[in-house]
Amino acid sequence: MVQGLLDKNSHIPIYIQIEEIIKQRIYLEEYKIGENIPSERELSTQFDVSRMTVRQSITNLVNSGLLYREKGRGTYVANPKLEQPLKGLTSFTEDMRARGMEPSSKVLRFEKIVPPVDIARDLMLEAGEEVFFVVRIRSADSKPMAIERTYIPVKIYPELDEKKIMGSLYALIEAKFHQKIGNAIQQMEAAIVLKEDSKFLQINHTAPVLIIKRTSYLSDGVPFELVRSTYRADRYKFISEIKR
Amino acid sequence: MVQGLLDKNSHIPIYIQIEEIIKQRIYLEEYKIGENIPSERELSTQFDVSRMTVRQSITNLVNSGLLYREKGRGTYVANPKLEQPLKGLTSFTEDMRARGMEPSSKVLRFEKIVPPVDIARDLMLEAGEEVFFVVRIRSADSKPMAIERTYIPVKIYPELDEKKIMGSLYALIEAKFHQKIGNAIQQMEAAIVLKEDSKFLQINHTAPVLIIKRTSYLSDGVPFELVRSTYRADRYKFISEIKR
């Protein structure tokens, strides 16, 4: 048993602390890629915790793809992927920063409207229910990257205004509902740019674009946002990870 | 306690059986959307198992998005999504069947080559290492949908031939290595079709296409397949789910 690694009186759960230590050991190559880490039983004596607690840590690391288990053999460090996809739901801002570019944004429209029927259906709205409709030019390193059209049901966040939309909408919504933001469904397709969009994106009116439509849900499954983004195909690739 | 729901002598783990029962009860609206299911303690007496076993079942259902937990309040049934994305890694065949179309396929090329450097890098190959290179036209309801170019390192599956490629490659590989197939990373972009591809896809040579590049990995992180698919933009949308 090794002392001083864990703080058992911390407000941070032990299994989270152990996750961090294991990640650190992988990073420091104390545990090498392709090799096995100590067995669950050995780790539990090393940290002086029960095996079930160690299992909780390892299970999380397996789910995140850092480790993998083989019954009867052991738990191994997985090969890291060449291109790390963005983890989970990210904003345009985070996305661009992760790509090493500086994001900026300009609001073209901000208003309350009754949305088209297809949008209303995706947001599970009754006929006539209003949404906030926001149109923004999204730029990276001062060059236009995408046009983004956002629909947010008024009943979800009636006090929304043009200032609030500039910050992190997700944080605001998570604070208002005592729920976390759950997941999202994305549709992706290729198309030729609309003539009206081509001048904002500063591309030829026959240029291809990548259109991403994302509907985001609270963890109870209620949709709270629909975003339709039109990206310049020459500047943007979408990278994602699929689990089996 | 209720008898006869679980088979404790079954080879199927109890926590899996409980998952199925809960899913069934949601489907039968015994547990209604937005309402809470019985507490973990109550379920554990109902099934006459320990609370931790029930927790394992519920945790899996929470991870799959069917339920969500609120500390101190209970566990609730989430709203189902309108459009269910394909779960995990799917083949073209599964994808088209799920969309209600009948897939077919025609092999244009099958050969061993030394791949371009970018492909070799993605597959973590040394210079000069060979891959199988397969080009296929993928059709749905007898209409061309995509051109698919597949690269598989020869060292991964040397005995591959034109017949084996028609079946489920994944099943073959999972059987050969005692590993499961792990996950994949996808890159998606929009473009104008290549002239040579346009006649196979039967589209105008200025038409947009959706290009999907997917690299698939064994659970130890070793890449075993790279597929570059060019889809007709007018016939194909890609739908995926993002977890936060």
Add this chain to the structure above:
DNA sequence: TCATATAATTGGTATAGACAACTATACCGA
């Protein structure tokens, strides 16, 4: 030497119980 049995080790499943953190409600007193 080479099979074959046996033991040891590993992750997988399951139990029973304890305390912490949080929520909702009922109740009481100012």
Add this chain to the structure above:
DNA sequence: TCGGTATAGTTGTCTATACCAATTATATGA
């Protein structure tokens, strides 16, 4: 009416233990 407090119920974390199933290492015997 308002605000605090007690209480009961919920999920979250953690322990200690046990046995099972798959794999690997070791010993045994022909």
